Amino acid sequence: MKLNFEKLNGLVPAITQDYKTGKVLMLGFMNKEAWEKTLETGKVWYYSRTRNKLWMKGESSGNVQKVKEIFVDCDDDTVLIKIEQAGNAACHEGYESCFFRDVKGKIKDKKVFDPKKVYGGKNE
């Protein structure tokens, strides 16, 4: 399948979902290179808009995302990746999911690790 990277200046949003529980873990962006590396390696790669670089999820924390199944949406401009999440935490703040707060700011998720201990000041 060929993705349409043109609608978002070279990027597509990639949603990751726990392949067992169905929990939505995070949303990142992929450029063409991140997409190809994800397909090649079976691990999820993203393109960081703030750091302007390619990165593999887990390269600092060890919390790698192993690809189980990939879906492409009807417009070929978004992907949904079912993954196995190493360390049971996708969020750099130490939670299982990046969507750990509800719209009122209330924390609704489990904290798995202390980010200071894992990243030592770096922000994955």
Add this chain to the structure above:
Amino acid sequence: MKLNFEKLNGLVPAITQDYKTGKVLMLGFMNKEAWEKTLETGKVWYYSRTRNKLWMKGESSGNVQKVKEIFVDCDDDTVLIKIEQAGNAACHEGYESCFFRDVKGKIKDKKVFDPKKVYGGKNE
């Protein structure tokens, strides 16, 4: 919670997920107005990048998305909305989910309606 619309030229990605089954249904973009209308009305509104206009999901098809719970990610730049999907189909191609194909193009989802009958040529 205040969303960061600046990282994506006034938009944030919004993921919708079936509140009962956990199935990821679609990803759309919201501008500030779509976000506010979603909060006000309890139904999901998006901003269409291709048609350059605000729209309520279901305004043509009747397949409205009723908000059950909203989550905001760690960077305040993406939202995850658990919804009740009217008509059991989010995709304008008639499937339950917009992510109805795997990466090889194989259809993995259930077709619920015939888009020609529902939209009569319009593309919601």
